[in-house]
Amino acid sequence: MVSPRPAVQALPTYRPGRNPADLAREIGVARAVKLASNEVSFPPLPAVLQAVTSTMAESNRYPDNAAVVLTGALAERYGVDPEQVVIGSGAVTLCQQLAQSFADPGTSMAFAWRSFEMYPLLAQVAGARDVRVPLVPGRPGGPADTHDLTALAAAVDDTTRVVFVCNPNNPTGTAVRGPALERFLDAVPTSTLVVLDEAYREFVTDPEVPDGVDVMRGRPNVAVLRTFSKAWGLAGLRVGYLLAEDPAVAEAVRKTNVPFSVSLVAQAAAVAALDSEDEVRARCATVTAERARLTGELRARGLVVEDSQANFVWLPLGERSAEVAAELEARAVITRPFPGEGVRVTVGSAEEDDVFLGALDDVLSSRDLLPAGA
Structure with missing residues (x-):
């Protein structure tokens, strides 16, 4: 029997962010929002x-x-x-x-x-x-x-x-x-x-x-x-x-x-x-402005969110990270959980982030999913 190297056998499988179209079909909704892979929401540059x-x-x-x-x-x-x-x-x-x-x-x-x-x-x-x-x-x-x-x-x-x-x-x-x-x-x-x-x-x-x-x-x-x-x-x-x-x-x-x-x-x-660097810089400015808005909205909900220098924010939810992410996914919002540590949320468009915030409000109001001190 042919066997791979032990180091390869022991490797965990890399988990990419879920395809939003697959999730939408799975839960029977028209559209799912993907905020898991830190992609920009803009279409390709002309x-x-x-x-x-x-x-x-x-x-x-x-x-x-x-x-x-x-x-x-x-x-x-x-x-x-x-x-x-x-x-x-x-x-x-x-x-x-x-x-x-x-x-x-x-x-x-x-x-x-x-x-x-x-x-x-x-x-x-x-x-x-x-x-x-x-x-x-x-x-x-x-x-x-x-x-x-x-x-x-x-x-x-x-x-x-x-x-x-x-x-x-x-x-x-x-x-x-x-x-x-x-x-x-x-x-x-x-x-x-x-x-x-x-x-x-x-x-x-x-x-x-x-x-x-x-x-x-x-x-x-x-x-x-x-x-x-x-x-x-x-x-x-x-x-x-x-x-x-x-x-x-x-x-x-x-x-x-x-x-x-x-x-x-x-x-x-x-x-x-x-060659389109000026347009890219303008897009980045839009992302960082939206990052500031999203951070403020999350803090207003009582969540600990430190200042981010990337195009995502980090929610240190500890042992409840996987559960919160699963609840969001059930509401057609895909985030990236790191079980036992936190949830990473990509800064999307204002519309996408509002969908996320609405789903998060629903999760927080329906269940006590925040860790103590969050």
Whole structure:
């Protein structure tokens, strides 16, 4: 009998957000609202639609494996050399390539927890030990939702090959500020690669939260990970990128790329999105304004909601998280529960968020589902 590797057998199955059309059919309603996967609610940018349509005429050919045009556009945007840029099929694929490039059995990968749920899975596949450093309250008396960078630096030892710092953090939405991040990077040995995972950077409004690309300058063991899936609206096309201060880091990640994994259409769409940056910024401003409104509405209902720097909010509902999410789903609203910890709610359109708030009001009025102190 053929058997997979034990590490693969032990992997939990990744759970994507439910399809709203499937839920609507299941519960017999006309429409369900999906606020689970941190997608933007806007349709694709007009320039993206045009680029996708025109590029499809060439889809009988393989894409440019080096993604030269997109790489050049990103290099120019960030003021780096093309050799410092790696294009991948979404940021999560680049995370996998980082694990493959730098982690061996017997080494370790460190990160805050809870954070992006793929980090421990990727360490497991690479045969590396995952070191999870608990989050701490971002304010006295608040929920544990913020990176403890002092503890994360202390967790780094001579086996640690990669450290992920998700900033803003997924799923809690909090972000670490400049001085704390600088102190952390100064404390990490130069032999350990620090990856600043900034999938939600475009939604940051706190001026004290640094741009990782600026922090990266002059630090050869720092790289920055970003994506076109969120603010740029290309979740369905899968394009991410890594910027590395040391071109040798980028080259190592590039070597683990699956050939032709970023499609012709995806590359063209990403270039068109970059050319539409003003429109993207305007969309992000709409999202962050709606985030403020949604946060205020939730606080008015007695819920603990810390300031988010991403396009989602975090409800630290503890042991009642799964139950609240299930009750919302029964009312045609899909959120993302983390059982025993909290519920992540994507900031949708104002209409979608009002549907969510109405469903939440119904849940809260029908059952005592809030933890003590919420």
